[in-house]
Amino acid sequence: MTQNGTVSAASEKAENAPTEKEKEKEKKRDDINIEEMQFGVWTFKVASSAKSALEVYRSEIKMAYPLFLRLFTDIYSVSPTLFIVFLACKLWDGIEEALVMHLSSSLLRKIEAGVISGVPDVRGIVTSVMLQLVCSAVVSYMSWHSQRALQELETEVRRYFELHLMKAKLSKDLPTSQEASSSSDISAFQAWRAFADVISFFTEMFKTASQLALIVHLSRESGGPLFALLCIIKPIFSAMTFRAWWDKVCFGFASNEDYRRMMSLENLANGGFRQDIISHNLGAWIIQEYQKARKALSGISDESFYSVYSRRETPTYDVIAKVLGELPVAYCALAMIFKPLAFSVASISILQQSALTLRYSLETILSSTEDFRGGVHSIRRMYEATEIMNLMKDGHLPYPQIDDNEEWNGERGMSFELKDITFAYPGSEKTTMALNGISINIKAGQLVVIVGANGSGKSTLIRILSRLYDSTSGSILIDGHPSKDYHVEDLHRATAILSQESDIYPLTLAENIGLGCPERSNDMALIEEAARDGGAAEFMSKLKDGVQTTLNSYHSYFHNNLHGNRDHPLYEEMEKMKKKIDISGGERQRIVAARSFMRFKSGRVKFVAVDEPSSALDAEGELQLFNRLLDVRKGKTMVFVTHRFGHLTKHADLLICMKDGLIAESGTHQELMERKGEYAKLYDIQAKAFIE
Numbered sequence: 169m170t171q172n173g174t175v176s177a178a179s180e181k182a183e184n185a186p187t188e189k190e191k192e193k194e195k196k197r198d199d200i201n202i203e204e205m206q207f208g209v210w211t212f213k214v215a216s217s218a219k220s221a222l223e224v225y226r227s228e229i230k231m232a233y234p235l236f237l238r239l240f241t242d243i244y245s246v247s248p249t250l251f252i253v254f255l256a257c258k259l260w261d262g263i264e265e266a267l268v269m270h271l272s273s274s275l276l277r278k279i280e281a282g283v284i285s286g287v288p289d290v291r292g293i294v295t296s297v298m299l300q301l302v303c304s305a306v307v308s309y310m311s312w313h314s315q316r317a318l319q320e321l322e323t324e325v326r327r328y329f330e331l332h333l334m335k336a337k338l339s340k341d342l343p344t345s346q347e348a349s350s351s352s353d354i355s356a357f358q359a360w361r362a363f364a365d366v367i368s369f370f371t372e373m374f375k376t377a378s379q380l381a382l383i384v385h386l387s388r389e390s391g392g393p394l395f396a397l398l399c400i401i402k403p404i405f406s407a408m409t410f411r412a413w414w415d416k417v418c419f420g421f422a423s424n425e426d427y428r429r430m431m432s433l434e435n436l437a438n439g440g441f442r443q444d445i446i447s448h449n450l451g452a453w454i455i456q457e458y459q460k461a462r463k464a465l466s467g468i469s470d471e472s473f474y475s476v477y478s479r480r481e482t483p484t485y486d487v488i489a490k491v492l493g494e495l496p497v498a499y500c501a502l503a504m505i506f507k508p509l510a511f512s513v514a515s516i517s518i519l520q521q522s523a524l525t526l527r528y529s530l531e532t533i534l535s536s537t538e539d540f541r542g543g544v545h546s547i548r549r550m551y552e553a554t555e556i557m558n559l560m561k562d563g564h565l566p567y568p569q570i571d572d573n574e575e576w577n578g579e580r581g582m583s584f585e586l587k588d589i590t591f592a593y594p595g596s597e598k599t600t601m602a603l604n605g606i607s608i609n610i611k612a613g614q615l616v617v618i619v620g621a622n623g624s625g626k627s628t629l630i631r632i633l634s635r636l637y638d639s640t641s642g643s644i645l646i647d648g649h650p651s652k653d654y655h656v657e658d659l660h661r662a663t664a665i666l667s668q669e670s671d672i673y674p675l676t677l678a679e680n681i682g683l684g685c686p687e688r689s690n691d692m693a694l695i696e697e698a699a700r701d702g703g704a705a706e707f708m709s710k711l712k713d714g715v716q717t718t719l720n721s722y723h724s725y726f727h728n729n730l731h732g733n734r735d736h737p738l739y740e741e742m743e744k745m746k747k748k749i750d751i752s753g754g755e756r757q758r759i760v761a762a763r764s765f766m767r768f769k770s771g772r773v774k775f776v777a778v779d780e781p782s783s784a785l786d787a788e789g790e791l792q793l794f795n796r797l798l799d800v801r802k803g804k805t806m807v808f809v810t811h812r813f814g815h816l817t818k819h820a821d822l823l824i825c826m827k828d829g830l831i832a833e834s835g836t837h838q839e840l841m842e843r844k845g846e847y848a849k850l851y852d853i854q855a856k857a858f859i860e
């Protein structure tokens with residue numbers, strides 16, 4: 169007893185002990201200070217790190233390094249040549265300005281010397297001019313190449329990541345796709361932008377370094393490093409003192425009640441409430457309440473939070489920054505006074521220009537650190553999106569276990585044994601389970617009808633049987649083996665789901681039906697047969713393009729100067745493109761039903777799950793659909809979920825009546841009617857509707 173107690177206490181302690189991940193998260197939290205500030209109607213929460221800015225950058229770059237390596241390797245693999253050309257162009261971009269300036273400076277000096285001495289160095293000037301011309305030609309040539317390489321690489325990279333992201337999305341199972349953490353809105357374009365931002369950041373760094381080197385070189389005889397320092401002092405000062413929100417981790421919200429009331433009233437006036445405002449005469453009341461709130465707000469700023477946050481209370485910083493910006497000029501002037509021979513007008517002008525360019529580059533770097541961080545974050549999200557692990561574990565057994573063809577053509581459907589099944593939807597905030605202890609046996613080839621009130625768990629049970637979800641607890645045997653042991657794809661291949669949730673794909677109607685059996689999706693004869701079985705053939709024959717009609721077809725177009733020119737042939741063409749073809753709800757359900765009949769043509773289906781697929785069908789259409797489904801039931805287990813079960817009761821081997829996630833009753837129609845319980849009640853309500 170004592171021993172047991174000790175063991176269980178120890179294991180409980182171990183269970184409650186924080187994991188490495190939790191510890192790391194906790195440590196990160198400890199490193200963050202959150203400061204709350206109030207600006208006008210806004211409350212700001214600004215996070216700052218307990219670490220120094222340098223430490224934060226260092227750790228961010230360290231963490232980003234493997235990501236860069238991976239991204240660069242991926243992009244290199246997409247197109248090595250383009251990648252190298254692109255990097256070479258960016259490298260050139262980094263030194264181009266410094267080189268051009270260096271050449272200009274050398275030419276200017278020679279010209280100046282010629283002007284002063286009256287004897288120009290013709291050879292030197294001609295060489296410098298030639299060099300400058302060659303350099304300009306190379307700059308234009310490289311810039312053209314850079315643009316082309318950029319566009320071509322962008323197209324290639326976007327296609328590559330689009331495919332990767334699409335593959336990742338398509339391989340997610342249903343529970344995983346419903347997890348908030350698995351839903352990523354990252355697109356291939358964003359991934360490219362992130363790459364471009366990161367590269368631009370590094371290019372700008374390189375540019376700054378090369379300009380800095382040029383300045384040190386140009387002013388080497390007159391205290392180069394000091395001059396270089398004076399050039400960068402202003403942007404560094406501005407970056408350190410400017411209160412900008414974009415490089416902060418912050419969260420701001422309108423906390424002033426009067427302001428929020430004003431905004432709600434404005435939304436009421438602007439939103440889609442016209443009918444109520446007119447019929448209830450709300451106009452005057454809205455204006456009166458708005459004015460009241462406005463008055464209460466008087467004296468409190470409701471400017472955008474971006475501008476109130478970055479506004480300075482005193483001009484001190486601006487004055488200091490301006491003065492610091494003039495330091496390079498002051499330095500040149502002083503140096504000229506004390507060391508007149510060390511300077512020429514040309515070198516001063518070049519130094520001035522270099523100082524300005526350097527300052528601009530530095531400011532660009534400092535203001536784009538957030539873009540850089542954003543880029544790293546997007547790259548991380550993109551790789552995470554392609555690496556989500558499915559929540560449902562795949563099994564190792566093929567399905568069906570019996571591999572002789574006779575069984576496939578055959579006599580048996582799928583059998584199910586469910587024991588104590590409970591299920592809650594991933595992320596659901598409900599306090600009750602969707603299924604709450606279901607035990608039931610469905611024999612191979614049986615026809616089962618599930619009835620019950622809204623929300624009683626019928627569709628959920630169908631989803632569990634079809635292995636779209638795994639149960640939270642309990643066990644399911646399919647053909648005698650635990651369902652989790654089978655390959656999920658094999659089970660899905662052996663299952664046909666005809667559900668209220670299925671809809672029309674943005675493809676041709678023929679493809680909509682043909683995709684029930686992708687291997688035979690081009691077989692028009694089969695598609696037409698499936699269309700007849702699903703009751704879709706007749707209405708499709710009346711469409712102008714018949715089975716080749718596409719609903720919700722993808723269109724992308726642009727126009728210019730066409731508005732107000734309605735007689736223009738291009739306007740008519742554009743309008744034609746805008747027109748949409750639509751079909752009724754019942755016709756949609758017929759196409760979806762035809763898709764299921766197409767699925768049966770694969771000859772592999774052993775389980776048919778029919779979940780209320782006839783809600784929009786007319787009475788005749790519904791009867792025909794059920795009869796055609798019954799006609800193909802040989803070799804298949806069929807489970808129907810329906811509120812209108814009258815047609816099916818006489819065919820059903822088993823009726824299940826559900827209530828609050830539980831099986832309230834099960835048995836044959838006769839047995840359940842005799843019991844006079846929930847099923848009998850539902851049946852009588854339907855029957856009475858016809859008698860009375």
Ligand SMILES: Nc1ncnc2c1ncn2[C@@H]1O[C@H](COP(=O)(O)OP(=O)(O)OP(=O)(O)O)[C@@H](O)[C@H]1O
Pocket residue numbers: 593596601602620621622623624625626627628629
């Ligand atoms: N995707 C989902 N996420 C979270 N909860 C869900 C989801 N789908 C259904 N539920 C909840 O699970 C419970 C069972 O729903 P289910 O759809 O199985 O009921 P049903 O008997 O088929 O209802 P109906 O007759 O209205 O189709 C309900 O409480 C419902 O709100």
